[in-house]
Amino acid sequence: GAGVSQTPSNKVTEKGKYVELRCDPISGHTALYWYRQSLGQGPEFLIYFQGTGAADDSGLPNDRFFAVRPEGSVSTLKIQRTERGDSAVYLCASSLTRGDGYTFGSGTRLTVV
Amino acid sequence: SQQGEEDPQALSIQEGENATMNCSYKTSINNLQWYRQNSGRGLVHLILIRSNEREKHSGRLRVTLDTSKKSSSLLITASRAADTASYFCATDGSNAGKSTFGDGTTLTVKP
Numbered sequence: 462g463a464g465v466s467q468t469p470s471n472k473v474t475e476k477g478k479y480v481e482l483r484c485d486p487i488s489g490h491t492a493l494y495w496y497r498q499s500l501g502q503g504p505e506f507l508i509y510f511q512g513t514g515a516a517d518d519s520g521l522p523n524d525r526f527f528a529v530r531p532e533g534s535v536s537t538l539k540i541q542r543t544e545r546g547d548s549a550v551y552l553c554a555s556s557l558t559r560g561d562g563y564t565f566g567s568g569t570r571l572t573v574v
Numbered sequence: 575s576q577q578g579e580e581d582p583q584a585l586s587i588q589e590g591e592n593a594t595m596n597c598s599y600k601t602s603i604n605n606l607q608w609y610r611q612n613s614g615r616g617l618v619h620l621i622l623i624r625s626n627e628r629e630k631h632s633g634r635l636r637v638t639l640d641t642s643k644k645s646s647s648l649l650i651t652a653s654r655a656a657d658t659a660s661y662f663c664a665t666d667g668s669n670a671g672k673s674t675f676g677d678g679t680t681l682t683v684k685p
Contacts, residue, residue: 494672552616563619565618
């Protein structure tokens, strides 16, 4: 597609539930990144994929968070047993290759109640 | 922890004036990028400057990089009300493969 697409744009879930957030990057972009952003702060790195593999998952806060990119295109961020502290805007970005500028999606606003 | 720190945290100017934002970072980098964000959603890439470059221009934007001082500046000339947004710098470290963002400068341009 023309840009990075993230779905859903908003997600409200109850504490303890499981959620999946989807990112569809720009076609041909090999690098894909997940960030999350809380109000008044900059994006916080979660995980980076180069192709199908997670090249760096050091930003995932704990083992409740997991992300996949099985065919090197679409990626899914999965959060188990959600907590209220997980509430944030989850941003996905892609770049043609490592070291290029990012194209961001519009984000998914996750609210855990 | 954030690598880049923007200064000032907030800036308010009149339309037509120039706006300068600064970014400082701690470790060596491959490149530094500037992004704009409206309404707390997706960020828009403005300029990428590589570690061996000192200055880049794009329209009304000018970015400088001083690797000896580990700092960068973003200058927006002849500002417009539509430039009102948050501006973030992001650094791509030498081995990181990912960019680390600061907490941004909130720019308000008054008509």
